[in-house]
Amino acid sequence: MLILASAMTKQSVKHAAGRPESCVLLIVLTMICASACITGTRRGYPLYPNPPLIEPQRVAFLTGYVLAVDGKDVSAHGRSFDLLPGCHIVVTPSKSGTMDSTAGVVITTGPRKFAIAMKAAHSYVIEVGVSGTFGELSGTGYLLGREIDEAGNTTRKFAPAASPQDVQDCMKEDVNMSPPHRG
Numbered sequence: 001m002l003i004l005a006s007a008m009t010k011q012s013v014k015h016a017a018g019r020p021e022s023c024v025l026l027i028v029l030t031m032i033c034a035s036a037c038i039t040g041t042r043r044g045y046p047l048y049p050n051p052p053l054i055e056p057q058r059v060a061f062l063t064g065y066v067l068a069v070d071g072k073d074v075s076a077h078g079r080s081f082d083l084l085p086g087c088h089i090v091v092t093p094s095k096s097g098t099m100d101s102t103a104g105v106v107i108t109t110g111p112r113k114f115a116i117a118m119k120a121a122h123s124y125v126i127e128v129g130v131s132g133t134f135g136e137l138s139g140t141g142y143l144l145g146r147e148i149d150e151a152g153n154t155t156r157k158f159a160p161a162a163s164p165q166d167v168q169d170c171m172k173e174d175v176n177m178s179p180p181h182r183g
Helices: 002-007 010-017 018-038 162-175
Strands: 059-065 080-083 086-091 095-099 104-108 115-116 123-131 140-148 156-159
Touching: 059 086, 086 162, 104 123, 115 123, 115 140, 115 162
Parallel strands: 059 123
Antiparallel strands: 059 080, 086 115, 095 104, 123 140, 140 156
């Protein structure tokens, strides 16, 4: 909805406002978006065997710059996922881009791998962006992951896996978690 609204010009808003069916559609879409924000529910596409949906406090929530999880391309299922707790290997897309009315940014990261020991009731965000002062023509790109607890506090930040040892460490941490996500 925000993308649609930001793409509309003043002229197209005036034109759409003259049509009752456009106003009704806009009001319905706004109400749907607002209700999702008010309820605070976060649900992603379930990446665990045999759904039905598991309660949010029993799964980990992954969102952001994600192409594949545990060797499976998940890009056709959106950007938000529910996973069982445990070690998951998350692979990013090769490029990210955004554009607004004044500028566009393309960041080429190449596919990068994160080995994340995920906990139930926590959120995991993979972020890509550019740090720098507003209005600069260049900046430094970043790619990082964040773990967020139920209260909304960032409890951990992590970089992509630098070596196979990072994946092994994640698997070791997975063995110590209860219950395991595989099996």
